[in-house]
Amino acid sequence: MPVPSPAVLVLEDGTRYEGRAYGAEGRTLGELVFATGMTGYQETLTDPSYAGQIVIQTAPHIGNTGMNDEDMESRRIWVAGYVVRDPSRVVSNFRSIRSLDDELVSTDIVGISGIDTRAVTRHIRDLGAMRAGIFSGGDATLSQYEQLELVRAGDEMAGLNLSAQVSVTENTVTPAVGEKIGNLAVLDLGVKQSTIVNLANRGFEVHVLPQDSTLEQILAIEPVAAFYSNGPGDPSASEGQVQVLRGVLDAGLPFFGICFGNQLLGRALGLDTYKLPFGHRGINQPVVDKSTGRVEITAHNHGFAVKAPSNDEPFDSPNGYGRVEVSHVDLNDDVVEGLNALDIPAFSVQYHPEAAAGPHDANYLFDRFRELVLDQTKKDAE
Numbered sequence: 001m002p003v004p005s006p007a008v009l010v011l012e013d014g015t016r017y018e019g020r021a022y023g024a025e026g027r028t029l030g031e032l033v034f035a036t037g038m039t040g041y042q043e044t045l046t047d048p049s050y051a052g053q054i055v056i057q058t059a060p061h062i063g064n065t066g067m068n069d070e071d072m073e074s075r076r077i078w079v080a081g082y083v084v085r086d087p088s089r090v091v092s093n094f095r096s097i098r099s100l101d102d103e104l105v106s107t108d109i110v111g112i113s114g115i116d117t118r119a120v121t122r123h124i125r126d127l128g129a130m131r132a133g134i135f136s137g138g139d140a141t142l143s144q145y146e147q148l149e150l151v152r153a154g155d156e157m158a159g160l161n162l163s164a165q166v167s168v169t170e171n172t173v174t175p176a177v178g179e180k181i182g183n184l185a186v187l188d189l190g191v192k193q194s195t196i197v198n199l200a201n202r203g204f205e206v207h208v209l210p211q212d213s214t215l216e217q218i219l220a221i222e223p224v225a226a227f228y229s230n231g232p233g234d235p236s237a238s239e240g241q242v243q244v245l246r247g248v249l250d251a252g253l254p255f256f257g258i259c260f261g262n263q264l265l266g267r268a269l270g271l272d273t274y275k276l277p278f279g280h281r282g283i284n285q286p287v288v289d290k291s292t293g294r295v296e297i298t299a300h301n302h303g304f305a306v307k308a309p310s311n312d313e314p315f316d317s318p319n320g321y322g323r324v325e326v327s328h329v330d331l332n333d334d335v336v337e338g339l340n341a342l343d344i345p346a347f348s349v350q351y352h353p354e355a356a357a358g359p360h361d362a363n364y365l366f367d368r369f370r371e372l373v374l375d376q377t378k379k380d381a382e
């Protein structure tokens with residue numbers, strides 16, 4: 001077996017971690033974030049929300065179950081780079097059809113192995129998410145100074161709009177399963193396949209629309225409701241989609257948003273979003289649903305969050321959409337994890353009811369959306 005060539009992970013604060021090349025060789029830059037899930041590396045890697053980010057996997061052994069076609073959350077791997085401790089030398093799973101290593105090479109994803117990923121995670125947890133670079137192959141021979149300069153010249157995640165990189169450019173349609181409720185307009189900011197499946201299973205004919213769709217293009221599919229997906233980038237850099245969302249709300253369409261969609265609903269209602277120190281990424285985050293008092297264990301992947309005037313009391317939407325409440329709260333750090341508009345048919349969550357990977361505790365939210373749409377359709381008919 002050939003010995004992998006040397007590679008280095010360089011952080012913008014000057015910290016360096018030496019390891020071995022993993023996946024494609026060369027150079028990559030991005031925001032360094034850690035994901036704590038012990039399972040689900042394929043879903044993580046193919047979640048478009050990770051575009052522009054170098055992902056550190058705290059689980060020490062990666063690649064054991066290979067890659068398959070069923071667990072792809074989108075058409076490709078999106079992470080800007082991948083940091084692992086010990087890549088599995090053996091791929092063993094009845095569904096596996098290719099190895100992760102081969103997939104990283106064929107999709108040109110530069111990674112690094114042999115890294116104490118828990119140590120890097122503690123560093124990020126103390127100092128916050130930061131820009132980083134992985135250098136291998138010819139780029140491993142650049143001087144330390146040159147590598148650090150490259151990392152420091154990279155994009156900051158704050159202020160970045162990445163939607164166009166990940167979105168479809170033409171409408172795609174997934175038929176409803178069972179009795180059809182109506183057409184659902186899904187704005188593709190980086191939607192995951194499991195979300196589409198969950199929505200289609202609730203009776204929606206799911207129309208996935210490009211991220212730059214206008215209100216007219218959304219209304220042209222004659223939707224019974226609208227949905228904004230998860231996705232990469234800073235929500236404060238998506239003013240165009242926020243304006244379109246105000247049009248959707250003004251048109252009285254029921255609305256559901258997940259993750260980036262939650263942040264854009266917050267902004268449409270007139271709230272601010274802000275960058276978290278190192279974000280939430282993993283599949284074991286405790287969240288309380290304030291309407292039932294039930295705690296659910298949930299999948300997260302967010303670096304930004306919505307700022308609300310109160311987590312406890314309903315407040316007025318600064319943009320005139322009536323009363324709004326924080327519906328869900330993270331029990332680790334009190335971050336807003338859901339919004340519910342009390343006077344218009346709109347709600348959203350910051351975390352991932354589609355899971356993939358992760359527990360299915362929050363799957364009821366898709367049922368809640370279906371009920372909201374059915375109620376609104378009934379009201380409109382009266």
Ligand SMILES: NC(=O)CC[C@H](N)C(=O)O
Nearest residue numbers: 049230231259260303304
């Ligand atoms: N998964 C997502 O939709 C992430 C939303 C946003 N890019 C964030 O990091 O907070």
